[in-house]
Amino acid sequence: MGESGLLPSRRLLLSLSLGVVGLYLLVAVLAYFVSYPLDLPALEGAPSATPLNNPTGWIGAQIAHRLVYRGFGWVGILFPLALLYLSLQWSRRKPARLKVLGWGLVALYAFSTLGGWLVQIGAVEDLIWCGSVGAGLTAWISLYIGPVGLFLGWILLASAAVWALRTSNRPPKPTEEPLSSLESSPEESLQEEAPSQAEPSWYEVVPLAPPQTLEPADASLESPVLKATGLTAGPVSASADLAAKPPPDKPYSSPNPEESPSSADVAPQPEFSIASTLCFPPETLAEPPRQAEPKKLQPVSADERLTQPFQSTGGYEPPPLVLLDPPLDTQPILPRSEIEAHKDQIVQTLQHYGIPITRITATVGPTVTLFEIVPAPGIRISKIKSLEDDIALSLAALGIRIIAPMPGKGTIGIEVPHAHPRVVPLRELLSSNAFQESGAALPLALGKTITNETFVRDLAQMPHLLIAGATGQGKSVALNCMLLSLLYKRSPEEVRFLLIDPKKVEMSLYQGLEHHYLAKVPGLPEPIITDVRHALPALQSLVLEMEMRYELFKEAQARNLLEYNARCREGRLPEGHRPLPYLVLIMDELADLMMTAGKEVETPICRLAQLARAVGIHLIVATQRPSVNVITGLIKANFPVRIAFRVVTKVDSRVILDTDGAERLIGRGDLLFLMGTELLRLQSGYVTSAEIERVLEHVIQQPPPAPYILPEPPNPEKEEASEEEVAGERDPLFYEAALLVVRSRYGSTSLLQRKLGIGFNRAGRLMDQLERAGIVGPARGSKPRDVLLQDESELQAFL
Secondary structure (H helix, E strand, O other): OOHHOHHHHHHHHHHHHHHHHHHHHHHHHHHHHHHHHOOOOOOOHOOOOOOOOOOOHHHHHHHHHHHHHHHHHHHHHHHHHHHHHHHHHHHHOOOHHHHHHHHHHHHHHHHHHHHHHHHHHOOOOOOHHHHHHHHHHHHHHHHHHHHHHHHHHHHHHHHHHHHHHHHHHHOOOOOOOOHHHHOOOOHHHHHHHOOOOOOOOOOEEOOOOOOOOOHHHHHOOOOOOOOOOOOOOOOOOOOOOOOOOOOOOOOOOOOOOOEEEEEEOOOOOOOOEEEEOOOOOHHHOOOOOOOOOOOOOOOOOOHHHHOOOOOOOOOOOOOHHHHHHOOOOOOOOOOOHHHHHHHHHHHHHHHHOOOOOEEEEEEOOOOOEEEEEEEOOOEEEEEEEHOOOHHHHHHOOOOEEEEOOOOOOEEEEEEEEOOOOOOOOOHHHHOOOHHHHOOOOOEEEEOOOOOOOEEEHHHHHHHEEEEEEEOOOOOOHHHHHHHHHHHOOOOOEEEEEEEEEOOOOHHHHHHOOOEEEOEEEEOOOOEEEEEHHHHHHHHHHHHHHHHHHHHHHHOOOOOHHHHHHHHOOOOOOOOOOOOOOEEEEEEEHHHHHHHHOHHHHHHHHHHHHHHHHOEEEEEEEEEEOOOOOOOHHHHHHHOOOOOOOOOOOHHHHHHHHOOOOOHHOOOOEEEEEEOOOOOEEEEEOOHHHHHHHHHOOHHHHHOOOOEEEOOOOOHHHHHHHHHHHHHOOOOHHHHHHHHHHHOOEEEOOOHHHHOOOOOOHHHHHHHHHHHOOOOOOOEEEOOOOOEEEOOOHHHHHHO
């Protein structure tokens, strides 16, 4: 009825006023049915009028007399009932249904004329059955068709009403319907969208759900679907879910009908839908959202079911969610008018270049709105992709991304970023059912999808993660969210971390985890590795840990860490075996290590990426320079799961994702997640330093477990000078070096390096020992030394 656009206070005042008036008139009419024989002389103005017996007084009795006796008879009670209905609808912020009011008018005519017909045939004599208006209307109709025609017409009207009521409650048929069937009331439009293979309606609005509650059981609810129809030129296909669609706020028509493709038939409209899980303002929707059933989580694999939610034997308590900041109440809300404007501009731009569409669907997420279009038959995808810059110009957007085609769908996606993206607090991610009920071994809460669902993936299944993006785009914040996800889900007995931070400041907050979660590398002074010179020994120590675990697994005949730990807890392994935790290496800046160490760092990283998955060692590597000399081919081949934040050029996007798109992200946590062939756009979570400090303070107060010490890394000095040589004895490789020199007749330090695989210093000391033993002569500058022995037999006799 148009009252949905009033202010809430004015709407409430108007609905309350209508309710009071309707209730007053209802009491007046009901009292009139009882007291009208006594009050009729007074109401008709007779001289000997008696006092009124109606409790609503003279005004109420007069209005009831005009509605019933001088109006439409007893059916005049529908007037106060209509006022009460309008008051109820407006108080609930719903428009009055025209269908209900229309049925009221039909009932008013039908029962007043029926009463007049009964008066004509002498069945009743009192005008309260039909009223003066009903009697006059009956007499006028009877003048033309007579009492018999009047009765038959009433029977026909009653039959039509019964048929209309039965057909309106019948479920829609999944067949093609005429265009007129798409125009229905807003009440009929409030239906859940059934999961089917048919195409969605032309205009579907899924109101965004309110931010998830902080309790795990109340998160991740599906939103209802509010459907409405629109109009434009273009062919339309048969659809199984085109029934019960309300009219749009304003009809949608082609902005340039002359350029639209002509058709001999009447061309129905392309479909448009807005689907999201955020909240529109109450004034922008005709109907409030209804809550749907909670979304069921996908079943976990058998390996995942072996993992317990939280295991600790030392009294360790996980940090509570109250340590994290709650979601903000003043989150930006995308107005529906902005979505409509973007839809119109996309359709206008495509039609301007001669590209008609049959359907367009809008999915509103926390950062971008995804418009999925279905072009008319015969339109090439490359033609639409070439219009990427033209569409961005028409929308005045920061940067759009066209996905052609959408994987697994017969649509083309156009992602339009919001002017004010929504911040996703980490608490909202960790309190969701997707995270709380996850059976993953190492669950990572990565962010929100475009449908506002919490995106959780298992690091143990990835099994390694490569993160790249320009500086200041959210990489370090995403690493903090991943670390806290593991702290909230796994105890120190289940996971340990090895942190490498060449920036020296990004992970300094986690110094407090030294006695709880951080693995110790012998010989290194700091629990968090910030010196680039210490990164290589730490990686080498992790490689030795991997080889040691493989030896343990071989002895235990276990294929992976889950099987090994299960056999340890069951007591099926001999003494010396104990359950092992997962080891997660987090490296915040790979580019700095590659610049200083290069191949020496790349080799252990690639070895760990190739072999460490089965023994429970996983890598999370981040870099702000996604160039080919940092993310080499070997590293890319062993990191199948990658995350790309905003980068500067398309070349950088291809280096990290093997495709374009990362250069069109909007920053501030906007990312692309690549896992196999799955490429998703997410909004990463956000956590502040104060929240991290509160969580770490809780962890520090817990009883510390036994420290987990990695194997001692190989010392370069000890590798070059063995203990025997330090004690004055010969090098263990002395005999092999002497045999090599005598056989080749070539006394060179570089020869010993190449053949024996040792460093320059050790090869030089070996050559000095051979000189002191009389096997080779003195050095001759750049020329090789003379070999003093002739053959192997002479060498054997000499030694």
